[in-house]
Amino acid sequence: MLEYLTFILACQLVGEFVVASxxxxxxxxxxxxxxxxxxLLSRGKVPEPLGQVADALLRNLSLLFVPAxxxxxxxxxxxxxxxxxxxxxxxxxxxxTIAVTASVMVLLTRRRTASDETKD
Amino acid sequence: MQExxxxxxxxSASPLxxxxxxxxxxxxxxxxxxxxxxxxxLNPVLLSVVVIVALLSLSHTSYDTYFDGARFVHFLLGPAxxxxxxxxxxxxxxxxxxALAILVSLVCGSVTSAASAIAIAWALGAQPQSIISLAPxxxxxxxxxxxxxxxxxxPSLTAVLVILTGIVGATLGPxxxxxxxxxxxxxxxxxxxxASHGIGTARALQVDxxxxxFSGLAMGLNALATAILLPLAWRLFF
Numbered sequence: 001m002l003e004y005l006t007f008i009l010a011c012q013l014v015g016e017f018v019v020a021s022x023x024x025x026x027x028x029x030x031x032x033x034x035x036x037x038x039x040l041l042s043r044g045k046v047p048e049p050l051g052q053v054a055d056a057l058l059r060n061l062s063l064l065f066v067p068a069x070x071x072x073x074x075x076x077x078x079x080x081x082x083x084x085x086x087x088x089x090x091x092x093x094x095x096x097t098i099a100v101t102a103s104v105m106v107l108l109t110r111r112r113t114a115s116d117e118t119k120d
Numbered sequence: 121m122q123e124x125x126x127x128x129x130x131x132s133a134s135p136l137x138x139x140x141x142x143x144x145x146x147x148x149x150x151x152x153x154x155x156x157x158x159x160x161x162l163n164p165v166l167l168s169v170v171v172i173v174a175l176l177s178l179s180h181t182s183y184d185t186y187f188d189g190a191r192f193v194h195f196l197l198g199p200a201x202x203x204x205x206x207x208x209x210x211x212x213x214x215x216x217x218x219a220l221a222i223l224v225s226l227v228c229g230s231v232t233s234a235a236s237a238i239a240i241a242w243a244l245g246a247q248p249q250s251i252i253s254l255a256p257x258x259x260x261x262x263x264x265x266x267x268x269x270x271x272x273x274x275p276s277l278t279a280v281l282v283i284l285t286g287i288v289g290a291t292l293g294p295x296x297x298x299x300x301x302x303x304x305x306x307x308x309x310x311x312x313x314x315a316s317h318g319i320g321t322a323r324a325l326q327v328d329x330x331x332x333x334f335s336g337l338a339m340g341l342n343a344l345a346t347a348i349l350l351p352l353a354w355r356l357f358f
Contacts, residue, residue, distance in 0.1 A: 062164055065322075074183055
């Protein structure tokens with residue numbers, strides 16, 4: 001398991017290196033995710049210990065956002081001044097984004113499913 | 121008594137105290153969340169943040185001191201993002217089947233997110249700095265902070281708004297999807313991941329692996345789409 005944890009960290013490290021040296025506007029870990037994904041494609045399966053490390057990391061993914069969330073204490077002033085516009089915009093915009101994304105996806109996949117059915 | 125105080129002074133300066141506090145608050149919050157039948161309003165991230173902020177304020181502890189301990193948890197965000205390749209790979213056949221639909225839905229969602237946030241905040245009279253800091257709210261925290269900084273916002277305010285967006289999406293998103301009658305796990309995951317990044321993905325992974333994979337994919341793609349589109353649009357309009 002340790003070798004795969006090291007492997008995940010190495011993917012991230014290479015990702016950070018690529019971002020720092022090319023200046024592409026993507027975070028290093030996302031590049032690392034792409035690298036790991038390409039590795040999995042070339043292997044054709046997920047090695048079991050790698051799956052275990054990933055599941056352990058992802059099972060408690062929400063915990064990892066807590067330290068950044070506590071940073072709210074630094075911005076009580078600005079949050080107070082703009083409390084109403086920020087909270088209304090954040091709430092409505094987030095729900096609108098979910099509604100739009102899901103609706104477009106359902107629309108596009110339903111049409112494809114329907115044409116698949118006519119083909120059969 | 122004197123000895124006890126010295127021990128406290130020593131411990132409160134060591135990273136161990138705030139690392140333990142972070143984990144303990146989250147364990148407690150998760151317990152309450154499960155006890156309450158996964159009530160969305162008791163979201164564990166929200167609950168732990170409230171508890172920790174209250175304790176830090178009461179003990180007059182600065183965020184820097186807290187973060188010295190919490191950084192070990194924060195650090196794992198990077199490796200966890202890399203690890204999202206695994207659920208994505210496991211569901212790759214489903215993703216490949218609807219690649220075009222995914223891309224179109226994602227761009228629509230990404231544009232809706234930034235445009236509606238800017239329009240509503242502006243219409244309600246928010247400060248320009250707050251508006252910029254809010255615009256990349258649906259993008260995963262490290263990227264959103266980079267975008268915000270690039271456009272003249274406040275990165276740490278963006279981080280907070282990103283977390284709040286994640287909590288709103290993860291807690292209220294399923295209600296919107298139920299209301300719209302969206303039952304397909306791939307569409308649900310894609311929507312949650314586009315709007316509410318890793319916090320939404322964490323929630324989606326708990327419910328269904330297919331939804332989790334689409335959510336993780338949407339999170340990565342939206343980070344990419346917003347990082348490219350938002351600065352371009354901003355330069356065009358302002």
